[in-house]
Amino acid sequence: xxxxxxxxxxxxxxxxxxxxxxxxxxxxxxxxxxxxxxxxxxxxxxxxxxxxxxxxxxxxxxxxxxxxxxxxxxxxxxxxxxxxxxxxxxxxxxxxxxxxxxxxxxxxxxxxxxxxxxxxxxxxxxxxxxxxxxxxxxxxxxxxxxxxxxxxxxxxxxxxxxxxxxxxxxxxxxxxxxxxxxxxxxxxxxxxxxxxxxxxxxxxxxxxxxxxxxxxxxxxxxxxxxxxxxxxxxxxxxxxxxxxxxxxxxxxxxxxxxxxxxxxxxxxxxxxxxxxxxxxxxxxxxxxxxxxxxxxxxxxxxxxxxxxxxxxxxxxxxxxxx
Numbered sequence: 001x002x003x004x005x006x007x008x009x010x011x012x013x014x015x016x017x018x019x020x021x022x023x024x025x026x027x028x029x030x031x032x033x034x035x036x037x038x039x040x041x042x043x044x045x046x047x048x049x050x051x052x053x054x055x056x057x058x059x060x061x062x063x064x065x066x067x068x069x070x071x072x073x074x075x076x077x078x079x080x081x082x083x084x085x086x087x088x089x090x091x092x093x094x095x096x097x098x099x100x101x102x103x104x105x106x107x108x109x110x111x112x113x114x115x116x117x118x119x120x121x122x123x124x125x126x127x128x129x130x131x132x133x134x135x136x137x138x139x140x141x142x143x144x145x146x147x148x149x150x151x152x153x154x155x156x157x158x159x160x161x162x163x164x165x166x167x168x169x170x171x172x173x174x175x176x177x178x179x180x181x182x183x184x185x186x187x188x189x190x191x192x193x194x195x196x197x198x199x200x201x202x203x204x205x206x207x208x209x210x211x212x213x214x215x216x217x218x219x220x221x222x223x224x225x226x227x228x229x230x231x232x233x234x235x236x237x238x239x240x241x242x243x244x245x246x247x248x249x250x251x252x253x254x255x256x257x258x259x260x261x262x263x264x265x266x267x268x269x270x271x272x273x274x275x276x277x278x279x280x281x282x283x284x285x286x287x288x289x290x291x292x293x294x295x296x297x298x299x300x301x302x303x304x305x306x307x308x309x310x311x312x313x314x315x316x317x318x319x320x321x322x
Contacts, residue, residue: 034072243303
C-alpha cells in the first residue's frame with residue numbers, strides 16, 4: 001500500500017504549488033534547489049505508481065516537472081541520469097526560454113577532475129545523440145536527431161574541424177524553405193553541442209578551465225584556445241590577478257557568510273542628476289554590481305565572487321578591531 005504522506009501530490013493545491021515552485025526555480029536557474037526538489041518529486045512519484053497509472057494526465061504533469069528540474073539541475077545529476085535525459089528529451093530544452101545546454105555541460109565537465117574521464121563522458125554523450133529518435137524538424141526529409149547528427153558528420157567530417165564546410169552547410173539549412181527559423185536555431189544548438197563533444201578536453205580548444213594570463217603587460221583570459229583581452233575596470237583586473245582556484249574563504253559572521261552570488265546587485269550610488277561631487281564607490285560595491293554581467297561558470301564570475309568574499313572578510317576584521 002502506498003505511503004499516505006506521498007499522496008499529497010494527488011491534491012490540486014499541491015500540484016499548483018509544485019508548478020509555482022518549479023517556475024520560480026527555472027526563472028532563477030537555481031541549480032541546488034532544482035536538485036533538491038527533483039529528488040522530492042521523484043521519491044513521491046515512485047511511492048504511488050498505481051494512483052498515477054490510473055491518472056495519466058497527472059502522471060504526465062509530474063513527469064513534465066521532473067524533466068524541467070533535471071535540465072536546471074543537470075550538473076548535479078550523475079552521468080547515467082544525464083545520458084538518459086539527453087537520449088530521450090534532448091529537444092525538451094527548446095521549450096525552456098534561454099536555456100544554455102553548453103554552459104550546463106561545461107559545469108558538469110569541470111566537476112570531473114581527470115581529463116580522460118571528461119573525454120569518456122563526451123564520447124558517451126555523442127553515442128546517445130546517435131541513438132536519439134526525437135523529431136527536431138517536421139517538414140524536411142531528415143527529421144530526427146540521430147539522422148541529423150549523421151548527416152552533419154557526413155558533410156562536415158567526423159572531427160567537425162572544417163569551418164568553411166560547416167559555414168556552407170549551415171547557410172544551406174538557413175535558406176531551406178522546409179526548415180523554419182526556430183528549427184534552424186535548434187539544429188544549431190545540436191551541432192554546436194556535438195562540436196563540443198568532438199573536441200577533447202586535453203586540447204586547447206576543448207579545455208574547460210579558463211586561465212588569466214599577462215601578455216605584453218595586459219591581462220588576458222585563455223579561453224577555448226583563444227587569448228581574450230580583459231576590457232574591464234581595475235577592480236576586475238585585480239580580482240582576476242588575485243584569483244586562486246584552490247582558495248576557499250570561510251565566512252566569519254552572518255553578514256559575510258550570506259550568499260552574495262544570489263543577491264540582486266546593489267543600487268548604484270553615483271548621482272547623475274545633480275552637479276554635486278559624486279560619491280566614491282567602494283571596490284566591493286563595484287564588483288557586486290559587475291558580477292551579474294558574467295555567467296556563473298566563467299572565470300570572471302568565480303574570480304569576482306572570490307574577491308568580494310575576500311574584501312568582506314578583510315572589512316569585517318577591521319570593524320572588529322574598532
